[in-house]
Amino acid sequence: MIKRLFQRFVGQPDMPDVAPDSPFIAVGDIHGRADLLARFLDTTPPHPIVCVGDYVDRGDSSAEVLRMLRARPDITCLSGNHEVMLLAFLKNPTGEGPRWLHNGGLQTLASFGIASVSQISGAEALMRARDQLYEAMGPDLIAWINGLPAYWQSGNVAVVHAGADPVRKLADQQIDTLHWGHPNFMKTPRVDGIWVVHGHTIVDAPSATQGRIAIDTGAYATGRLTTALVAPGRTTFTEIT
Template sequence: MKLKATLLKLEKNTQGRDFVVGDLHGHVTKLHDQLAALNFNSAVDRVICVGDLIDRGPESAEALNLLNEPWFFSVIGNHEYLMINGMRYKSSRHRMAWLNHGGDWITQTSPALWDDWFDAIEALPLAIEVEGSDGSRYGIIHADYPHSHWQEFGHLTPELLEKCIWSRSQFQCQSRHVVNGIDYLIHGHNVNGGDLQLGNRFYIERGAYLGNDLVIKEL
């Protein structure tokens, strides 16, 4: 699978609330429990995930099945990327990396289910853009956005596309640079203590697979 600069623009939610959640990593029950505490209403509210739905937790299949729900959206994460390349496109390098990082749950599932999951993963956008309740524009992308302006999104090279789902450099150096053309960006991928803001970027991956609660941020 070749990464593409796909951007899903969601219409503003005028009927309910929008939430962004960090990497699920197979913790669907935890997601539902935390949403229930927020009085989440699936008829009008929406959830957007920063990617890495699968692996390391007990409910990876259930996490992929969330993609069938009309209230749930996600961008692609590096774990989905490894899964699709390793399983559908038979890359031994990606398959071994995936299995070594939590992908072995696939051996407990029926191959009859796999094509639907692969199709759903290939349909995931690289990024999602949505307007929040206060009029701010949010961009959700898994690990990083390497350009200085959001309008350059369509000009991501193959190398920069990889950085969008893999890079830790901006997080590790705690860069406070601002990405122009968007009010806020929201990332997962890099585990931190909570809702960390650097410049106009939020990092919301707390590490559910480590026993921590998910970060669920209302927009």
């Protein structure tokens, strides 16, 4: 089901109206919900699409989500912290594996047909799982994930995964901040007039306030994938269930 939640005009005393160069649609954290992603794409969205990252982990169909997105070069896909953890596992399975598996990596492995590992597996099992994952994904898909940008901008609207340091220009952000967030992001309004669309932090309902547009409604757990149509002067949220 596709449900428009509400249309919000976002002019505020301390922020300019949102003013992208042209309308676009931002998609919240997908986390393995290929069914919701397919439902959204089946609507033939009329504007460019930008995904905020976190395509893998927690949901059951991470492999399918990655393959769907990689097959759509017209969609701008950003990297999230869960893509960072997956890549770290491929490079250092014994050092990075336990954290990734604890945060949903087990579901990603299962989506690629790998089930011979757990959160308490030893080094040998983790190395074996890494080798199996590399073979299942293939170098082209891994290279695609490696090449995902950390942010995208149109006019005075930027899209990132987790957040941004409110006192740094977008071009000067630390990449870890864009992937994992910043302690002052939710506390301190930006002073440069840039609106930041983000996921990463699950919210009960999407919102556009104080220069932040939050669209992660926890699709893997709630069954609600949120998108935001960002156009000059307004943001329209839509829920895919």
